[in-house]
Amino acid sequence: MKLVNPLPNTPVILTVDDDMATRKMIGRNLRSEGYKIVEATNGNDCLEIYSRLQPDIILLDAIMPGMDGFECCQRLQELITSPFVSPVLMITGLDDETSVDRAFNAGAADFVTKPIHWPVLLQRVKRLIYQSHLYQELEIANQELARLAMEDSLTGIANRRRMDEYLEQAWERSTEERSLLGVILYDIDFFKGYNDTYGHLAGDFCLQQVTEAIKNSLGQQNHLLARYGGEEFVVILPEIDSSNGLAIAEEIRKTINDLEIPHKMSAITHHITLSLGVAVMVAQAEHSPLRLLAKADYALYQAKTTGRNQSVLATSTFDI
Numbered sequence: 001m002k003l004v005n006p007l008p009n010t011p012v013i014l015t016v017d018d019d020m021a022t023r024k025m026i027g028r029n030l031r032s033e034g035y036k037i038v039e040a041t042n043g044n045d046c047l048e049i050y051s052r053l054q055p056d057i058i059l060l061d062a063i064m065p066g067m068d069g070f071e072c073c074q075r076l077q078e079l080i081t082s083p084f085v086s087p088v089l090m091i092t093g094l095d096d097e098t099s100v101d102r103a104f105n106a107g108a109a110d111f112v113t114k115p116i117h118w119p120v121l122l123q124r125v126k127r128l129i130y131q132s133h134l135y136q137e138l139e140i141a142n143q144e145l146a147r148l149a150m151e152d153s154l155t156g157i158a159n160r161r162r163m164d165e166y167l168e169q170a171w172e173r174s175t176e177e178r179s180l181l182g183v184i185l186y187d188i189d190f191f192k193g194y195n196d197t198y199g200h201l202a203g204d205f206c207l208q209q210v211t212e213a214i215k216n217s218l219g220q221q222n223h224l225l226a227r228y229g230g231e232e233f234v235v236i237l238p239e240i241d242s243s244n245g246l247a248i249a250e251e252i253r254k255t256i257n258d259l260e261i262p263h264k265m266s267a268i269t270h271h272i273t274l275s276l277g278v279a280v281m282v283a284q285a286e287h288s289p290l291r292l293l294a295k296a297d298y299a300l301y302q303a304k305t306t307g308r309n310q311s312v313l314a315t316s317t318f319d320i
């Protein structure tokens, strides 16, 4: 179980020292500044407490029996994961150059020497916590930006950029492994009429409903569903053969057909339907994935022109 910082506005300091007197002194001085203090007497306890508590900062004694502070600091770096990067302030006791270098090389953010000069320690702790909170906020904002850059804002699935990237990787893998790679391109039938009849907002909602249903029907983790543009979508299917690719397309078609979203402007029935084009091939280094998409697009065109609400598999006669 992961303990959560019980007082989110009170920074938690983990102080690690084998000497009880030093721990008590550090505790007294920092508690009086409003920090919450958690103590560890050795490196192993430090690692264990860190994993449970993720304190805002670790004050780490360099010289301890068993695992020393340098090794402990190094091992902490493996546990510390972005964006919650707790800084380590090493307390060296030795101000020779090699100890300072060792502390920084082990991943320490800063160091102070014993005997501890309390105003200096307090200022460093304050600054390091402030910096790490700033870093966290920045990292979270960056992660959110990266996510948004890859996501379609209307449907929440992968956008064209993410699809291009994923397809490029899948294409390379297929080239190297001589494995089959499939794509399904699908498009809503008579969607212009749907917008004209029910309004653009209803059209947006329909795109969301259709996407949600398809997202839930896709099983495999390596199947990427993405918005290709407008009311056209793509599913990338690594390591799939034609019959399974076609079976998945049919599954998608039936899922949407069964939803029976009313569409009185449909020329073939009274609800929303999809047309789908499927293409499967082994990628070739001298071609780009556009070749696969073009085949699927042509199959989709066939599905549209020969009745809609159906899936068409591109055969070798579709080769371009």
Ligand code: GH3
Pocket: 154, 187, 188, 189, 190, 191, 192, 193, 195, 199, 200, 201, 202, 203, 204, 207, 229, 230, 231, 304, 308
């Ligand atoms: P077909 O059966 O041949 O596919 O006919 P269609 O009417 O669906 O084809 P067309 O390509 O002429 O129309 C696509 C429509 O999709 C036109 C456009 O207004 C609508 N559309 C594209 N993107 C969006 C969107 O984000 N929201 C909404 N509401 N409509 C969209």
Ligand code: MG
Pocket: 187, 188, 189, 190, 191, 192, 231
């Ligand atoms: Mg359409």
Ligand code: MG
Pocket: 187, 230, 231, 232
């Ligand atoms: Mg279209």
